[in-house]
Amino acid sequence: MHFKDIFGHKSVKQHLISSVKNNRVSHAQLFLGPEGSGSLALAIAYAQYINCHNKLVDDSCGECNSCRKYDKLIHPDLHFSYPFYAKSKDETAKDYIGEWRSALLKNPYLGLSYWRDQLDAGNKQANINIAEAHDIIKKLSLKSFEAEYKVLIMWLPEYLDTQGNALLKLIEEPPAKTLFLLVAENQDKIINTIISRTQLVKINKLKHQEMCDYLVKDKGIEANKANEISFIADGNIQEALNLINEHSENETFSLLVQWLRLIVTDNGSELIKLSEDKLSKLGRENQKSFLLYAINMMRQIILMQQGLRNLIFLQKEKLSFIEKFSELFQFEQLEEAISVIEKTHYGVERNGNPKILFLDLSLQLVLLFKYQTFPKGTQYI
Numbered sequence: 001m002h003f004k005d006i007f008g009h010k011s012v013k014q015h016l017i018s019s020v021k022n023n024r025v026s027h028a029q030l031f032l033g034p035e036g037s038g039s040l041a042l043a044i045a046y047a048q049y050i051n052c053h054n055k056l057v058d059d060s061c062g063e064c065n066s067c068r069k070y071d072k073l074i075h076p077d078l079h080f081s082y083p084f085y086a087k088s089k090d091e092t093a094k095d096y097i098g099e100w101r102s103a104l105l106k107n108p109y110l111g112l113s114y115w116r117d118q119l120d121a122g123n124k125q126a127n128i129n130i131a132e133a134h135d136i137i138k139k140l141s142l143k144s145f146e147a148e149y150k151v152l153i154m155w156l157p158e159y160l161d162t163q164g165n166a167l168l169k170l171i172e173e174p175p176a177k178t179l180f181l182l183v184a185e186n187q188d189k190i191i192n193t194i195i196s197r198t199q200l201v202k203i204n205k206l207k208h209q210e211m212c213d214y215l216v217k218d219k220g221i222e223a224n225k226a227n228e229i230s231f232i233a234d235g236n237i238q239e240a241l242n243l244i245n246e247h248s249e250n251e252t253f254s255l256l257v258q259w260l261r262l263i264v265t266d267n268g269s270e271l272i273k274l275s276e277d278k279l280s281k282l283g284r285e286n287q288k289s290f291l292l293y294a295i296n297m298m299r300q301i302i303l304m305q306q307g308l309r310n311l312i313f314l315q316k317e318k319l320s321f322i323e324k325f326s327e328l329f330q331f332e333q334l335e336e337a338i339s340v341i342e343k344t345h346y347g348v349e350r351n352g353n354p355k356i357l358f359l360d361l362s363l364q365l366v367l368l369f370k371y372q373t374f375p376k377g378t379q380y381i
Ligand SMILES: [Zn+2]
Pocket: 051, 052, 053, 054, 055, 060, 061, 062, 063, 064, 065, 066, 067, 068
């Protein structure tokens, strides 16, 4: 992974590169950034740069022995740890390294649901288990094979739970020339004792223009469409990829309109049918994507209500949809709607039962949007 291949984050890259040049590489760092922001890619590019034998001014060389192995994620002194869905208590992340490498090489902006979909996860919970914590201690106590620095990149330490305590001593006093790079999305869910032992590298979500550039240059998406997708994906590349690949954006839009129409007209039986037959069967990644899409649409509606029309990039039928919706409901209702949809999104991510989650969400929204008196003859959306 090279810095030049990662879109945006200019100042973070400069900060990381200068820490190497000034010989101020801290041995335990927490890369904190929202899903799809590129924080994992940045951590890998940083580790590759540190170990490159022939560093360029602002990137690793891509040609030395170390870079060649890093490019394929097979360097013997580069270790990964990540949540996985253990089939038995003895399994460690190493048992899924093949799937991990191929998922990461295909999509360095990956989110947990995407990772989950690469594995035969069933209904298991994602976890970094105690066997994995012990395996990390064992791996890092060995001398490095060939690199100057042994690196452990742990993705989503939020899933460590109390097992993390087994690693505290190692993080605090690591063996010489050992780096811990933790890549997290949610600071509140990491045990405090780990946070206090790491140096924070804060990564912001991608800016609108950076995301557009990525979609146009890397994915060959036409400029207008890239603009629209970037707006909805709101800095999350994983979400933008979902919108391009798995469930086309227009389909997501029509499903959202269909769903909201049933909600605001309080059509109980059809709503139950849609929740059970369609939404709960979308697959976890598409469900998450659908919910994020709904949240972002609600945000556009709020912008419209506040008279911030110039911040909205949507066009044609999407624009007229949010115009209508913004006239029908109050700001407080929309804000509350966003909050309940966010809770469902969290539930889906945490492997909740989709049938119950979507039915519950639909009914909550019916109640929420019910308290509104419409003038006679109002055309619903
Ligand atoms: Zn190199």
